[in-house]
Amino acid sequence: MxxxxxxxxxxxxxxxxxxxxxxxxxxxxxxxxxxxxxxxxxxxxxxxxxxxxxxxxxxxxxxxxxxxxxxPGREAYRGLATDGTLLFDKADDGTGxxxxxxxxxxxxxxxxxxxxxxxxxxxxxxxxxxxxxxxxxxxxxxxxxxxxxxxxxxxxxxxxxxxxxxxxxxVYAGTSFIETFLYDVQRRHPDVARVAGPGTTIASDFAGRQINAHREADGTLHVYAELTEPLEFFDSIDVTRIARQFDGWAPELLAFITDSDTAPVHRPHYAxxxxxxxxxxxxxxxxxxxxxxxxxxxxxxxxxxxxxxxxxxxxxxxxxxxxxxxxxxxxxxxxxxxxxxxxxxxxxxxxxxxxxx
Ligand SMILES: Cc1cc2nc3c(=O)[nH]c(=O)nc-3n(C[C@H](O)[C@H](O)[C@H](O)COP(=O)(O)OP(=O)(O)OC[C@H]3O[C@@H](n4cnc5c(N)ncnc54)[C@H](O)[C@@H]3O)c2cc1C
The missing domain is CATH 3.50.50.60 (FAD/NAD(P)-binding domain)
Structure with missing residues (x-):
């Protein structure tokens, strides 16, 4: 060529x-x-x-x-119900x-x-x-x-x-992430650190609301809270309004959103x-x-x-x-x-x- x-x-x-x-x-x-x-x-x-x-x-x-x-260790998966009950906790043994x-x-x-x-x-x-x-x-x-x-x-x-x-x-797929970051989570957000697993943590109501969190290299917890809402819903967002959508969830899970060290960012999903x-x-x-x-x-x-x-x-x-x-x-x-x-x-x-x- x-x-x-x-x-x-x-x-x-x-x-x-x-x-x-x-x-x-x-x-x-x-x-x-x-x-x-x-x-x-x-x-x-x-x-x-x-x-x-x-x-x-x-x-x-x-x-x-x-x-x-x-x-190392980040291939661990922890699943939680909306009340914080453990559903699964899969360790990373390095062979995944x-x-x-x-x-x-x-x-x-x-x-x-x-x-x-x-x-x-x-x-x-x-x-x-x-x-x-x-x-x-x-x-x-x-x-x-x-x-x-x-x-x-x-x-x-x-x-x-x-x-x-x-x-x-x-076209808009009907779901969006709200992205939050909790820095130095072990020291600055110990309550969240106790709930979050060493790798990926997933909490879901299996009806359109989910929280996904990943432990990054530098001790940051990177969170995507997923909501099934029309695009207009996200025209004005703050952590309180987003957390209200997870009403009834365990307070330690809501803290993945409300304890954010950054302003929440809307990441709409298109397909x-x-x-x-x-x-x-x-x-x-x-x-x-x-x-x-x-x-x-x-x-x-x-x-x-x-x-x-x-x-x-x-x-x-x-x-x-x-x-x-x-x-x-x-x-x-x-x-x-x-x-x-x-x-x-x-x-x-x-x-x-x-x-x-
Ligand atoms: C919030 C979120 C989380 C995700 N998590 C995962 C995950 O965990 N695992 C996974 O496998 N996937 C994940 N994805 C999907 C993944 O990010 C994408 O599928 C992947 O990045 C696609 O790669 P790509 O190279 O096709 O496109 P992109 O990564 O979008 O790269 C396209 C590049 O083209 C450049 N570009 C665009 N327009 C122009 C232009 N006109 N001229 C010149 N350059 C241009 C852009 O600047 C960019 O650098 C996630 C996506 C999102 C939104």
């Missing part, structure tokens, strides 16, 4: 693709709207699964770096298939594995145009344009590349069609990650973005631009399966069965 593969988006999907291509001797350029690798805090913890995300890291030749970044890392550490590993200059920071794509014959033109806000014969949209939920392939747009996105194959362009199959968070999105990247990288290495077709044939059924799984609301019995083994 003469023209370097052109990837839009330096998230986990885009970076994994650039790395897998490099391992296979194929040059890629990644255009990213953020101004630098440190322009934005990179979210919280990610469990990377042995059946998708880890396979991608193997293809990227980065398993040793990944293992070194795993946070879903070890946890900080998202920022994983992104750094991928960035460090790429030659300098691979990622062109501060390049926000604001226009895409098909030129015919599989070629496309990308324009960047105030920074000119490029043409390419192989374009990959790894640009997340609000992809600018997606409209080349489909008119589908994400592409519930049957999974498909498009008619077009030469020279495809999508990976959230651009292809955005769904409400279910612990799979980042893993799937990396899996897409590894599979697309392998297909391009084996078949050049013709590899897009075989990649998409595998992608579409996987996206459909993911859309259904992400929309499924687990019952109490599901959760106990899943975690208590």
């Amino acid at each position: 003469n023209t370097p593969v052109t990837i839009v988006g330096a998230g986990l999907g885009g970076l994994t693709l650039a790395r897998v291509l490099r391992v296979n001797g194929i040059e890629a350029i990644v255009y990213e709207s953020e101004r630098s690798p440190d322009a934005r805090a990179q979210g919280g913890m990610l469990d990377i699964h042995d059946y998708n995300g880890q396979l991608a890291l193997e293809a990227a030749g980065l398993m040793a770096e990944f293992r070194a970044a795993v946070l 298939g879903r070890p946890e890392v900080q998202r920022g550490d994983l992104r750094r590993i991928l960035l460090d594995s790429l030659p300098a200059g691979t990622v062109r920071w501060g390049h926000k794509v604001d226009g895409v145009r098909a030129l015919g014959g599989g070629r496309h033109e990308l324009s960047f806000a105030g920074r000119g344009s490029v043409t390419t014969s192989l374009l990959v949209g790894a640009d997340g939920a609000w992809s600018r590349v997606r409209p080349l392939l489909t008119g589908a747009v994400p 592409l069609p519930p049957e999974g996105l498909r498009w008619g194959h077009r030469p020279g362009v495809t999508l990976i990650g959230d651009a292809a199959h955005l769904a409400a968070p279910d612990g799979e999105g980042a893993n799937l973005a990396m899996q897409d990247a590894a599979e697309l990288g392998a297909a391009l290495a084996a078949h050049g631009g013709d590899g897009l077709t075989s990649y998409e044939e595998t992608l579409f059924p996987r996206s459909a399966e993911h859309a259904v799984a992400a929309a499924y609301k687990p019952t109490r019995e599901d959760m106990i069965e899943f975690f208590a083994v």
Whole structure:
């Protein structure tokens, strides 16, 4: 392939693709709207699964770096009923298939594995145009344009590349997270620290309200309180109003919200069609990650973005631009399966069965 593969988006999907291509001797350029690798805090913890995300890291030749970044003990899962009763408490014995890392550490590993200059920071794509014959033109806000014969949209939920392939747009999935942080939780929030497990803690009423909390590397408890409410409900939020939605829950669980050291942040969930996105194959362009199959968070999105990247990288290495077709044939059924799984609301019995083994 003469023209370097052109990837839009330096998230986990885009970076994994650039790395897998490099391992296979194929040059890629990644255009990213953020101004630098440190322009934005990179979210919280990610469990990377042995059946998708880890396979991608193997293809990227980065398993040793990944293992070194795993946070010991964080694969523990504690489940609580709304009155604080323990439902399950699964310890991390170091043999599980879903070890946890900080998202920022994983992104750094991928960035460090790429030659300098691979990622062109501060390049926000604001226009895409098909030129015919599989070629496309990308324009960047105030920074000119490029043409390419192989374009990959790894640009997340609000992809600018997606409209080349489909008119589908994400819609609000009906649920939102409210994000809170409790810093130095052991010392500053001892009552919460006693209730929260050493890894992930989940408290749910299995009717649309849930609290998920993760122990991060630096003693922070990172909390997502999930509510099933229309978007307008979140127009004005404060911790008291959010905690009121969990009325009747044990006070020590409400403290995951009310003891926050930061103002609560609304993270609405958007999703592409519930049957999974498909498009008619077009030469020279495809999508990976959230651009292809955005769904409400279910612990799979980042893993799937990396899996897409590894599979697309392998297909391009084996078949050049013709590899897009075989990649998409595998992608579409996987996206459909993911859309259904992400929309499924687990019952109490599901959760106990899943975690208590
Ligand atoms: C609150 C929350 C919690 C989550 N927890 C988990 C979890 O525990 N496990 C898990 O597997 N998944 C989780 N997910 C899902 C996961 O974050 C996504 O599925 C994953 O980040 C998708 O990766 P991506 O590379 O496709 O897209 P992104 O990570 O969104 O990366 C896209 C990149 O493209 C760039 N970009 C966007 N538009 C442009 C443009 N026009 N021009 C140039 N660059 C552009 C963006 O700046 C970004 O860097 C969670 C999601 C949320 C919202």
